[in-house]
Amino acid sequence: MVRLGVCYCWWDAVLDAKNDEGVKSFFAEVYETYIKYFEMELFNAQKLRNQIEEYAEEKVLRRKTAKLAKNVLEIDEDYENILSGSLAIKVAEGAFKDVQNDKVPLLAQGFVSVTRKFSFAKDVRNWLVGKLVAEFPDCEVTHDVVAQRFLDEDAYEENQVPHMKTRIENCYNSFEESLRTINTKDMWATYLSTIDNLENGPRTYSEKYVQVTRRAFETTGKFGEELFSLLMGTKEYQQALAVINHVINQELAEGVDKITNLLVKKMDLLMSVKSMKFEEFSKEFFDIQRICDEKSMHQDAERICVTVANYLQGNNSYMKDPHAKDFFERCFQLRPRCGALFEGVSGLLAGAHI
Structure with missing residues (x-):
């Protein structure tokens, strides 16, 4: 067969190259x-x-079809x-x-x-x-x-397969069994990717996906940012705060110099929680400022101060809190520009009765 001869000549050339260390690299x-x-x-x-199949499906005499079948057997x-x-x-x-x-x-x-x-x-x-x-x-x-x-085959014809849910469950069970032996970040990532592909796709996430992401985070210490986003989407703010704090502390422990994105996410969370006590808000805000100082992230600190000052200007309930005075006094002790940002917010000082 000509096709086979051509292909195997080409394949032999590939195999001959195995002695070349450059190819292996x-x-x-x-x-x-x-x-x-x-x-x-x-x-x-x-x-x-x-x-x-096309030939067999043609409107031909049965003996022609039989002849075809015989020829196939004699190939x-x-x-x-x-x-x-x-x-x-x-x-x-x-x-x-x-x-x-x-x-x-x-x-x-x-x-x-x-x-x-x-x-x-x-x-x-x-x-x-x-x-x-x-x-x-x-x-x-x-x-x-x-x-x-x-x-295998059925996953690609989901609407036509009556036992698809059972097969998906079997797939999940197999991952669960695998994780008992190989409990690594890569295995958890593959498991999450499988759930994502099978259930909802990249835009929305099933309860199963959230559940497994929690377990992956608890088991490996990774997937924190992904879990944080999921918790924010489900308005589980207190848990989200615990997760983002863990991720920040982990990055700091590993010596990461730039964690601006994480600090901004944390600040966005603090401003999203309407029920958060001002005392807790203040504590977390100054913790962010402390990290910015330690990492010499002065411009990032100023941007966060601008965001918070604008946020407080529209939040009168915080201005009536007994801890507001201490908050602004500490703000004025920050770098000159950061302190000035809060001084320049119209109505804040009067609202805090300073």
Whole structure:
């Protein structure tokens, strides 16, 4: 077969390059080459299958259809391999030998993703998953692939599959089981991504997504900013404040010099909570100013002061609070410009009875 001869000449050239250390250093490029060739074999199998089906569906005599079936059975072995997708497995086998062992799971995961485009490639997919489970049982990629396997073909035809909810639940259960063994940030991130894709998409988040994000944060100490945004969206302000404080403290402990975005988010939260006591508001505000001083973030401190001064100007209830006097006295002790910002807010001093 001419096609096979051409392809294998090209493939041999790729395999011959394995002795070149320069090629191995560019795994991403080689990865794309393997994926494309693997997909090409499955695409060719799909094309031939379609041709056979189209011929069989034509209004022809039964004996012609029978003759076709007989001819299919008598096809040479190479042709049968193309129809079944077995050549894709040969490509995968060659690719696995050509890359470093620790890169095999990622490459296998890429091949599995390709097989989901082809309804006839279930055997190929099963072979790939079986290899991962047998040779890389404790790898994060393996656990991800096994969990996603519950969704294989049916996930793409959700409206037509009566048992889709069960399959989704099986997928979640598989992740839960995996997390008992591999409890890492990457595994939690993959789990959250799966929930996001299955349930609501990027704009809105299900109760399940919020629940798992909480657990991911509690378990790994990561995903704090994402959880903060979710809690803000559900108006769980007190919990959101605890989360953002944790994230800020974590960044400070790790020696991060610039945390402007986090401080601004915290200030936005403080101004969103209508029921917050002024004493608590004051405490959190000066904590932000302290961090700005320690990190020499003077311009950021001034911008936050401007925001707060404008906010207080429209919030008369705070001006009647007994702690308002102490608040403004401390404000005047800040850097000259920050203190002047509060002095210049019309009506604040009179409202605070200073």
